[in-house]
Amino acid sequence: FAGVAGGNDFQWCFSQVKGAIDEDVAEADIISTVEFNYSGELLATGDKGGRVVIFQHEQESKNRPHLRGEYNVYSTFQSHEPEFDYLKSLEIEEKINKIRWLPQQNAAHFLLSTNDKTIKLWKISERDKRAEGYNLKDEDGRVRDPFRITSLRVPVLMPMDLMVEASPRRIFANAHTYHINSISVNSDHETYLSADDLRINLWHLEITDRSFNIVDIKPANMEELTEVITAAECHPHQCNVFVYSSSKGTIRLCDMREAALCDRHSKFFEEPEDPSSRSFFSEIISSISDVKFSHSGRYMMTRDYLSVKVWDLNMENRPVETYQVHEYLRSKLCSLYENDCIFDKFECCWNGSDSAIMTGSYNNFFRMFDRNTRRDITLEASRESSKPRATLKPRKVSTGGKRKKDEISVDSLDFNKKILHTAWHPKDNVIAVAATNNLYIFQDKIN
Amino acid sequence: MSEENDETKASDEQQEMEETVISPEKSEEAKLKARYPNLGAKPGGSDFLRKRLQKGGQKYFDSGDYNMAKAKMKNKQLPSAPAEKTEITGGHIPTPQDLPHRKTSMVTSKLAG
Numbered sequence: 001f002a003g004v005a006g007g008n009d010f011q012w013c014f015s016q017v018k019g020a021i022d023e024d025v026a027e028a029d030i031i032s033t034v035e036f037n038y039s040g041e042l043l044a045t046g047d048k049g050g051r052v053v054i055f056q057h058e059q060e061s062k063n064r065p066h067l068r069g070e071y072n073v074y075s076t077f078q079s080h081e082p083e084f085d086y087l088k089s090l091e092i093e094e095k096i097n098k099i100r101w102l103p104q105q106n107a108a109h110f111l112l113s114t115n116d117k118t119i120k121l122w123k124i125s126e127r128d129k130r131a132e133g134y135n136l137k138d139e140d141g142r143v144r145d146p147f148r149i150t151s152l153r154v155p156v157l158m159p160m161d162l163m164v165e166a167s168p169r170r171i172f173a174n175a176h177t178y179h180i181n182s183i184s185v186n187s188d189h190e191t192y193l194s195a196d197d198l199r200i201n202l203w204h205l206e207i208t209d210r211s212f213n214i215v216d217i218k219p220a221n222m223e224e225l226t227e228v229i230t231a232a233e234c235h236p237h238q239c240n241v242f243v244y245s246s247s248k249g250t251i252r253l254c255d256m257r258e259a260a261l262c263d264r265h266s267k268f269f270e271e272p273e274d275p276s277s278r279s280f281f282s283e284i285i286s287s288i289s290d291v292k293f294s295h296s297g298r299y300m301m302t303r304d305y306l307s308v309k310v311w312d313l314n315m316e317n318r319p320v321e322t323y324q325v326h327e328y329l330r331s332k333l334c335s336l337y338e339n340d341c342i343f344d345k346f347e348c349c350w351n352g353s354d355s356a357i358m359t360g361s362y363n364n365f366f367r368m369f370d371r372n373t374r375r376d377i378t379l380e381a382s383r384e385s386s387k388p389r390a391t392l393k394p395r396k397v398s399t400g401g402k403r404k405k406d407e408i409s410v411d412s413l414d415f416n417k418k419i420l421h422t423a424w425h426p427k428d429n430v431i432a433v434a435a436t437n438n439l440y441i442f443q444d445k446i447n
Numbered sequence: 448m449s450e451e452n453d454e455t456k457a458s459d460e461q462q463e464m465e466e467t468v469i470s471p472e473k474s475e476e477a478k479l480k481a482r483y484p485n486l487g488a489k490p491g492g493s494d495f496l497r498k499r500l501q502k503g504g505q506k507y508f509d510s511g512d513y514n515m516a517k518a519k520m521k522n523k524q525l526p527s528a529p530a531e532k533t534e535i536t537g538g539h540i541p542t543p544q545d546l547p548h549r550k551t552s553m554v555t556s557k558l559a560g
Contacts, residue, residue, distance in 0.1 A: 047556060179500075
């Protein structure tokens with residue numbers, strides 16, 4: 001399984017870009033989540049307008065020999081609508097915070113999508129046949145005059161153009177007072193967890209009127225609130241284990257066998273901090289915006305504002321690897337605080353073999369780290385480098401006084417071009433990168 | 448005696464030098480405190496978190512006030528909608544023109560185009 005660096009071993013190239021080119025981006029079009037399904041055949045995106053678009057990978061055709069085949073639109077639907085909570089005078093955004101696929105069990109595909117308050121289970125199924133020759137209605141669907149019916153016939157199934165239908169099968173509502181930040185399907189394929197700022201609930205996929213509260217960190221007196229839950233995930237193999245991260249940069253691993261309410265953690269992961277280096281920004285930049293288990297289940301990765309850390313589940317006192325995403329921003333924290341960028345929530349992801357990790361940055365840059373070679377690369381998702389099969393050129397931010405040619409200075413970075421959401425195909429070297437309202441798909445160059 | 452004084456003097460100078468080499472984070476903090484002297488002493492504490500929990504912020508609405516304001520406004524010119532989503536509280540009675548437009552759904556995503 002390939003690494004990330006340039007040179008003669010490995011290179012990324014452009015494959016496709018989805019979305020409008022126009023400069024004026026409607027807020028509804030901003031992509032808020034990206035997720036491949038278990039096989040990588042399907043790629044789902046959610047946006048601020050509450051819509052889900054699913055792309056399907058189509059095999060390479062002989063006529064147009066692309067490197068690996070393309071992703072084309074498979075289905076699109078409105079998942080969530082804006083709502084208003086009249087009791088609390090609060091608007092409920094329709095923005096899709098997360099999409100998580102269920103493992104495929106039959107011909108249909110299932111996914112969970114969530115906004116701030118409600119989780120929905122969607123079934124996406126194909127229809128390629130329809131019945132013709134009904135007795136009681138004619139081909140247009142109009143009811144036939146019963147007195148005109150003189151004979152009986154058996155309807156016949158005829159092929160039709162493929163139709164992909166999405167229907168909401170379950171709606172899991174009214175279980176979260178605060179804003180849902182994570183959902184995660186359990187390895188038992190029966191349950192899933194949903195986490196908001198202060199609580200985590202465990203659901204059964206078949207049951208919508210009940211859920212178990214498994215973590216509650218709400219203090220009796222809200223004045224005593226010191227941290228919130230920022231992300232949560234189920235262990236990929238152990239159905240009794242899950243983790244949740246906090247705004248203070250800590251991760252708690254909980255075992256559901258120990259107690260019904262997992263307020264007491266089984267493991268507590270925190271990197272010791274040098275008290276002399278503490279500043280006003282320390283806690284804010286240590287807040288973990290994403291936590292992801294490795295596919296192996298042995299490690300987990302956390303993303304805070306400036307770095308990505310890999311933790312060994314067997315070692316709680318410090319991470320085993322730390323990767324700097326954009327350390328040059330440390331001397332810009334004041335302005336990043338003023339323009340709220342310091343609160344941006346970046347996600348991170350593993351490749352299929354856990355040998356590489358990827359996360360986004362500003363200026364439409366994204367970073368990849370090879371855990372074995374320790375090499376890293378910065379690439380850019382831009383229309384300029386969007387020629388078919390064009391190799392992506394590594395980018396560099398100049399930090400010192402002298403700026404080399406092709407480098408970009410920190411002050412020239414566009415902080416409105418944030419790459420918060422990226423996804424890596426579970427098996428191949430194909431990645432999906434969301435750049436505001438555009439979805440880029442890159443793949444490795446087959447030499 | 449004088450040797451000891453020289454030594455302590457040297458170490459004092461060195462300490463002073465180390466202290467003047469402030470971390471980039473601390474110098475950013477100093478910059479921020481200079482611009483906002485009233486910034487809370489407790490960073491990242493309850494204020495941040497409570498703001499986060501509230502997210503969009505509450506929009507207050509009282510139907511009685513609203514109807515009375517509507518009656519008053521019959522004679523006045525309707526105010527133009529503010530350019531940005533401002534917090535509507537207190538004396539200002541929200542009107543349909545003020546509230547951010549709740550867009551209708553069913554517009555297909557451009558990703559699917």
